[in-house]
Amino acid sequence: GENVEQHPSTLSVQEGDSAVIKCTYSDSASNYFPWYKQELGKGPQLIIDIRSNVGEKKDQRIAVTLNKTAKHFSLHITETQPEDSAVYFCAASPRGGATNKLIFGTGTLLAVQP
């Protein structure tokens, strides 16, 4: 079945710097790759997603890139702010689409130092 690996497990950056989190997946049939932000005591919240027919997607300070050949995708956060501090999860859908199951990575704890 699908396996998603995520790195790094922890990331500390200075406010204003960029942060990059990387994930790899194993199932070449996967075609939907969302990213979630989880704050303490809350459920994961979708922040951006990408489908396999595009290579990059941006939303303000957040961008995601996808390399289908290498089976990896990355989250880029620019101009980080203290409120970006949270756990970030990547995920892949082995059957494709947001109405099918997601396999999650193990999470990255991002700390933005003021």
Next chain:
Amino acid sequence: DAGVIQSPRHEVTEMGQEVTLRCKPISGHNSLFWYRQTMMRGLELLIYFNNNVPIDDSGMPEDRFSAKMPNASFSTLKIQPSEPRDSAVYFCASSTLQSGYTFGSGTRLTVV
């Protein structure tokens, strides 16, 4: 919209007792998912439904776990009998093709 609503937020129970977790998905979302989150195993899919029909329950750990979705606006996850290793945060999520997953706030279950 109030989002995905889960109840209770916290549950403390004794080993051997029955536990029922409840979820109300977002109106119009036709897919519903139950996930379990622990430090050791991360986010694990337990079961999911499309149009109220169970599609994949391969993540349900044992026969002690069962889930139902009697209609489009309600689902339950039941553990009977509960064990200390079931202690975790249980999340419900709902989705459409366009919206992606929306998670509830979770139920923190502690079995003593």
